[in-house]
Amino acid sequence: MKWNSMSLHRKRSMLGFVFIAPWLIGFLFLYLTPLVQSLMFSFTKLVIQPVGYSLEPIGFENFRNALLVDANFNRVITSSVSQMLISVPMILFFSLFSATLLNQKFRGRTLARAIFFLPVILASNAIASAEQAGLINLIGSGAYLDEMQADLSSYNITSIVYMLMDVGIPRSFVDYIVSAILGIYDIITSSGVQILIFLAALQAVPSSMYEVAKMEGATAYECFWKITFPMVSPLILTNIIYTIIDSFTGSPVTTLIYSVAFETQNFGLSAAMSWIYTIIVALILVIVGFVLSKRIHYN
């Protein structure tokens, strides 16, 4: 088919393919193929040969090993998923709170913003592991490290626990608040991008809405819940998804999967583990998306 004899419409759509060509090539050869391969590996026993590798199908053996035989996998995955479920609401709450704070006018706002986004830059696994290793080196053992960190951070949290219990707040909720207080550094450092997104959303809210509300006599509290919150609610879903994805990168599950593959050379098991992890995360994302998308106000 000649280029000139094609209709304008066809030309446009061919041009579209030209633009996405780099991505399409990458996607087909370096994403889809590896993805299918990874699925294949999870059902086989993979042995690296001098040239290439050989596969030996063994059915669901790898998945069975991951879930029932491996000593670490279940523990690591439950703890990291539950950690994720605990920290997502905290990060979300903190980032919306900070964004509202940074959206107000006060002296030194530019400086405050610059500092609040610093964690976006410094959130690095390399640095975290260097610090961890440095501390272990300092104290002499990793086991003692956890104990010491607990000691360092607990500036007598018990008084707060007693206070909250006396007020009559349920036990599980007190635990949640306490863990939020103790983990405040982690929460702050992992909510940089989320603050950025919320802040952008807040600035997109037309100021005329607030003017009208003020004229009608709405308080700041009402303004927040009736205007600000509905207007930024689509971004809550975005931020939840971002937070969940972000928690993959440094998660202990990744480390475990890596070490199973490259230290114990059990490639099939590692592939099976990563697929179980993927499925769990996908389920969480689907549930979150389904529950929230009904409550979100789209304008």
Added chain:
Amino acid sequence: MNEMDNSYYRKQKSIQRFFDVTYSIFRALLVIGISFIIIYPILQKISVAFKDKVDIYNPTIYMIPTHFTWENIDLAMGILDYFPMLGKTLLFVIVTTLLTTASCALAGYGFARFNFPGNQILFAFVVMTILVPSTTLMLPYYLHFKNFDILGVVSLFTGKSGVNLMNTYWPSIITSATAIGLKAGLFIYIFRQFFKGLPKEIEEASLIDGAGGIQTFFRIMLPNSVPPIITVVLFCFVWQYNDTFYTTLFMSGMELMSLKVATLSSQANQFIPVLMGYSHGSGFKADPNHVAMVVDTGILLAIAPLILMYIAVQRYFVESIERTGIVG
């Protein structure tokens, strides 16, 4: 009557004023407190970097040392092989950042403005690349780049089975050029949202004036898309610089900042006695506290380029995100 009204309003006003002042004090405390939590580790590392060994066991010192020294910085730079490594790291990060931005901008434009068949489905795949954890692809990537060969071209010409690309820059360069590298899906998404938000008329005008589709993109659309370009370049740069996932997978033996910093502590233990003039076999062990100081200094050196860059461009961070249209 009038007087009563007046006093009532004055009272109301002073109550209002009282609340305003209390609120701004409360807000200032919050902002300062949170800021302190964020910058405290950095301040601490700066303090440690200039502290002399003599001051380690002096309990009266808080933050500001009494004996200043460059020794820690010298040691950390020696262990990290700082400037040559920083040069290599920056070269690597800048190349991958530029490639990622270019390929993602093209893909984002393609998805935003062309109604080719399968547009929706392919874009759903882009979203999928964002959502699937990269751990799933770790193993095939490793095997793939260990014997790199697209459609058997290499074995056709040389008779060997593929090229080993491990411990070269190529795996990362190839994945960034084809827009599936580190978080590339997110960048495609940002570009697509932005291009969707631009008015169609700009493009139509240039098409009517006789410019081709590719020419329109480079002459009209790119100059108009500064905000998403800045956003993507900044985030891509930072994430590449800090990345340990792809670097440990592809380039575990190479001199890159993120890799070197992660193993800093063991290296410090090994090299400090040597650098201080003791031979390997002498059995001399460095003071753990001193090692910790050098490790902290090394971390500071590793993040220093990022902080300097951030100070220069931080105002674009907020502004560009606002204008990229992720939100709208």
